[in-house]
Amino acid sequence: MTLIVQHIDPKYGGILAAAPITTTIAFLFTTFESGQDVTRELTLGSFYFAIPTLAFILALYILLGHVSFLMGIAGAYLIWLIGIVIIHRIVFM
Secondary structure, eight states, X not given: OHHHHXXXXXXXHHHHHHSOHHHHHHHHHHHHHHOHXXXXXXHHHHHHHXXXXXXXXXXXHHHTTTSOHHHHHHHHHHHHHHHHHHHHHHHHX
């Protein structure tokens, strides 16, 4: 990915970084182990919890303009965790 960002265009690296590769693998294993109905529920949960991930990415982008990378990551994860709690309380309670 670093080669793509450095030599071609950062937006293509962003496409690769945001690709749902891990999600697809999780869905495949879930389907084979637990069936399509469970995978469907997992997909819905993934949809709801993608919102905090978007907040993480936005927070990291903003924070990197003001603090070090490590502080930005820490702050973005804090935003993500808060988002997880909020979504869980809104959707699943």
